[in-house]
Amino acid sequence: MFRTNRIKRLVRSPAVFLMALLFFLPGLNLYATEGVPGMHELDRRVADLMARMTLTEKIGQMAQVNAFGGGIPVAAQEALTAGRIGSILNEVNVNIVNEMQRIAVEESRLGIPLMIGRDVIHGFKTVLPIPLGQAATWNPELVRKGARMSALEAASTGINWTFAPMIDVTRDPRWGRIAESLGEDPYLHSVLGAAMVKGFQGDDLAEHGTIAACAKHFAGYGASESGRDYNTTNIPENELRNVYLPPFHAAVEAGVATIMASFSDLDGIPASGNRFLMRQVLREEWGFEGFVVSDWASIEQLTVHGLTANDKEAAFEALGAGVNMEMASTTYTNHLEELLQEGRISIQQIDEMVEGILRVKFRMGLFENPYTDPSSYPAISNPEHLATARLAALQSLVLLENRNKVLPINKETLGSIAIIGPLADDGYEQMGTWVFDGDAGISQTPLSAIREFVGTDVRVNHVRAMETSRSRSVDGFEKARAAAESSDAVIVFLGEEAILSGEAHSRADIDLPGNQAELLRVLHETGKPLIAVILAGRPLTLENVLDHTDAILYAWHPGTMGGPAITDVLFGVESPAGKLPVTFPKMVGQVPIYYAHKHTGKPATADTFRSIDDIPVRMPQSSSGFVSSHLDAGYSPRYPFGYGLSYTEFSYSDIRLSGNRVALGEPVTVKAVVTNTGDVEADEIVQLYIRDLVGNVTRPVKELKGFQRLRLQPGDSQTVEFVLEPDDLAFYGRDMKLINEPGDFHVWIGGSSEAELRAEFTVTSD
Ligand code: BGC
Numbered sequence: 109m110f111r112t113n114r115i116k117r118l119v120r121s122p123a124v125f126l127m128a129l130l131f132f133l134p135g136l137n138l139y140a141t142e143g144v145p146g147m148h149e150l151d152r153r154v155a156d157l158m159a160r161m162t163l164t165e166k167i168g169q170m171a172q173v174n175a176f177g178g179g180i181p182v183a184a185q186e187a188l189t190a191g192r193i194g195s196i197l198n199e200v201n202v203n204i205v206n207e208m209q210r211i212a213v214e215e216s217r218l219g220i221p222l223m224i225g226r227d228v229i230h231g232f233k234t235v236l237p238i239p240l241g242q243a244a245t246w247n248p249e250l251v252r253k254g255a256r257m258s259a260l261e262a263a264s265t266g267i268n269w270t271f272a273p274m275i276d277v278t279r280d281p282r283w284g285r286i287a288e289s290l291g292e293d294p295y296l297h298s299v300l301g302a303a304m305v306k307g308f309q310g311d312d313l314a315e316h317g318t319i320a321a322c323a324k325h326f327a328g329y330g331a332s333e334s335g336r337d338y339n340t341t342n343i344p345e346n347e348l349r350n351v352y353l354p355p356f357h358a359a360v361e362a363g364v365a366t367i368m369a370s371f372s373d374l375d376g377i378p379a380s381g382n383r384f385l386m387r388q389v390l391r392e393e394w395g396f397e398g399f400v401v402s403d404w405a406s407i408e409q410l411t412v413h414g415l416t417a418n419d420k421e422a423a424f425e426a427l428g429a430g431v432n433m434e435m436a437s438t439t440y441t442n443h444l445e446e447l448l449q450e451g452r453i454s455i456q457q458i459d460e461m462v463e464g465i466l467r468v469k470f471r472m473g474l475f476e477n478p479y480t481d482p483s484s485y486p487a488i489s490n491p492e493h494l495a496t497a498r499l500a501a502l503q504s505l506v507l508l509e510n511r512n513k514v515l516p517i518n519k520e521t522l523g524s525i526a527i528i529g530p531l532a533d534d535g536y537e538q539m540g541t542w543v544f545d546g547d548a549g550i551s552q553t554p555l556s557a558i559r560e561f562v563g564t565d566v567r568v569n570h571v572r573a574m575e576t577s578r579s580r581s582v583d584g585f586e587k588a589r590a591a592a593e594s595s596d597a598v599i600v601f602l603g604e605e606a607i608l609s610g611e612a613h614s615r616a617d618i619d620l621p622g623n624q625a626e627l628l629r630v631l632h633e634t635g636k637p638l639i640a641v642i643l644a645g646r647p648l649t650l651e652n653v654l655d656h657t658d659a660i661l662y663a664w665h666p667g668t669m670g671g672p673a674i675t676d677v678l679f680g681v682e683s684p685a686g687k688l689p690v691t692f693p694k695m696v697g698q699v700p701i702y703y704a705h706k707h708t709g710k711p712a713t714a715d716t717f718r719s720i721d722d723i724p725v726r727m728p729q730s731s732s733g734f735v736s737s738h739l740d741a742g743y744s745p746r747y748p749f750g751y752g753l754s755y756t757e758f759s760y761s762d763i764r765l766s767g768n769r770v771a772l773g774e775p776v777t778v779k780a781v782v783t784n785t786g787d788v789e790a791d792e793i794v795q796l797y798i799r800d801l802v803g804n805v806t807r808p809v810k811e812l813k814g815f816q817r818l819r820l821q822p823g824d825s826q827t828v829e830f831v832l833e834p835d836d837l838a839f840y841g842r843d844m845k846l847i848n849e850p851g852d853f854h855v856w857i858g859g860s861s862e863a864e865l866r867a868e869f870t871v872t873s874d
Contacts, residue, residue: 205266241664255307282335287645291689314473325370501673516680540665541610557671609645756786
């Protein structure tokens with residue numbers, strides 16, 4: 109619409125009209141599709157455009173520039189007109205975005221539109237749970253829908269590219285960016301990451317309301333040493349291929365348009381200059397056809413890492429490795445031409461990078477529709493979007509403890525309730541990390557939702573008690589104690605403020621921060637039923653509060669609609685059904701602790717483990733009888749991957765296979781019966797795990813290979829069926845090739861990674 113109006117205005121003048129005929133008509137042919145026979149239409153358009161580009165224009169496409177703080181300065185206008193910018197990030201004012209596009213499209217020589225990038229990580233104005241919370245839903249369709257909603261809201265402001273999904277497998281809750289990840293498991297990550305890609309991009313990137321996705325951070329960032337952000341990673345290639353790369357491969361298979369290179373150093377070669385990752389794996393092995401963008405100044409930082417001596421060398425390495433576009437820093441802009449003149453790089457190398465970018469721009473339909481008309485989009489935060497955010501928050505809730513069935517609370521028998529804690533009524537903090545655009549004004553807090561739910565029949569005694577989750581002051585505690593004493597039940601909203609997780613917000617101590625544990629102890633003394641709802645960006649260690657609570661509901665950072673979702677679960681409108689996408693340690697010293705660990709040569713069991721209290725004084729040092737464990741923490745976590753309680757109980761029985769002997773390359777079907785043995789209708793997330801008993805490289809003790817969410821009435825049973833394809837049994841072996849081996853397998857179906865219902869089969873080579 110924007111463009112049509114301008115053209116209409118222009119063609120009113122006959123002289124301009126004539127000039128337009130002479131000038132624009134051949135121009136309209138610029139991207140004509142005839143010409144080079146036998147080439148795919150997209151490639152033909154790219155080739156046609158490339159043939160017309162100067163070196164400056166090519167290098168321009170490789171530059172991504174941060175927005176200018178609310179306008180378009182003259183220097184930027186000139187750069188856009190000269191074709192020296194390919195993409196802008198962080199502009200969300202639609203008028204400015206349209207004007208930038210207009211300059212790029214109508215005033216630059218070749219009229220190449222811009223990609224407008226933004227971190228739309230878990231919602232735009234309407235905020236979904238943090239990605240780690242979304243992963244606790246184990247619901248790919250809901251995750252897809254959430255990304256679709258985010259795309260629509262973001263696209264209405266002119267954003268056409270998000271830097272999401274973040275699909276860094278991580279097994280370290282100290283790492284602040286675990287909040288942005290989908291947890292510890294390659295399979296769950298792969299399924300949900302691909303669902304996000306589909307949600308952002310739709311089936312056709314050119315469709316209205318879709319935005320390009322960016323799978324990040326390639327690769328291995330989640331293994332940052334000691335969970336300290338930006339830290340070194342050392343990942344053996346076999347582990348990289350079996351654990352960290354599969355989600356990226358799945359994103360590529362799902363058609364992700366772009367990939368972001370990681371900040372981190374991988375085995376001595378920072379990812380942004382890593383040819384193995386971006387040339388060999390991404391392009392040669394996976395045939396990725398989109399493009400790679402650096403992370404923020406990560407090319408420049410190759411020098412800070414000590415891989416290169418200066419910006420020019422950094423540009424040389426990153427280009428060689430296959431980074432198409434440079435975010436924020438300007439080593440390409442400043443040095444590629446010189447490197448070319450010196451003959452150190454070839455024009456073919458530059459062309460290849462630019463073609464990748466143009467291919468995505470064509471795929472996005474940007475040449476046809478560069479402008480944004482906000483009125484063509486559904487309203488921001490409309491009821492449907494709020495409903496999606498509410499369902500995602502609801503399904504993300506994980507019930508960790510429920511002693512004496514203190515939950516759900518029966519509203520009918522309740523006279524009063526104390527609502528306490530720094531996160532009970534904070535619309536901003538509940539949104540979590542990475543919410544540049546999130547609107548705290550529309551957040552519905554737990555306090556407001558509970559008040560609305562219980563109405564005037566129940567007295568609500570609210571005391572914040574602590575200014576923030578980090579506060580050390582105990583000044584508010586007596587007031588909180590008094591409120592608890594005068595109430596029938598107590599709900600305490602604790603956890604972490606949004607800023608305690610996310611990028612560069614790692615923690616070495618992952619207990620509840622500040623004096624929150626002490627607050628719980630004080631409230632527990634009242635003897636009232638005590639329910640802790642924890643809003644946090646990571647798994648926390650909860651040992652020092654377990655004895656002071658009757659129930660713990662883990663809510664992550666639940667986003668805009670956290671309040672009503674939590675209320676529904678607390679009062680039993682809906683049973684909790686979320687399951688942990690990541691293991692919760694007892695103590696931080698156990699990290700990394702994850703379910704898919706290797707067996708080791710000395711595995712610990714209940715019979716063999718001896719705790720610090722059991723070992724005899726002056727016991728002689730000996731290697732026999734010792735097992736892999738910590739004297740003080742044992743060998744198991746506080747809560748395992750896949751765990752989560754319900755208001756009902758489910759039992760698993762009758763596991764059956766299509767056969768106990770399966771020929772190599774053939775699928776095997778696994779069935780089991782799930783029964784709701786309790787008295788509440790509820791969802792259950794049924795999980796399937798395998799173990800490959802003997803491998804050419806050692807295999808994990810359990811690997812998730814399937815899951816289904818189903819809903820059962822009390823007393824009802826359902827047979828679930830999974831098909832294990834050969835790919836599900838494959839792994840990267842010693843020679844780093846994906847292989848299927850004959851041999852024995854165990855398979856479990858159950859409600860967590862500690863599922864016990866097991867069957868066995870053998871893959872035969874005949
Ligand atoms: C982060 C990326 C993000 C980029 C742009 C970087 O600091 O690592 O994940 O997309 O900034 O905001």
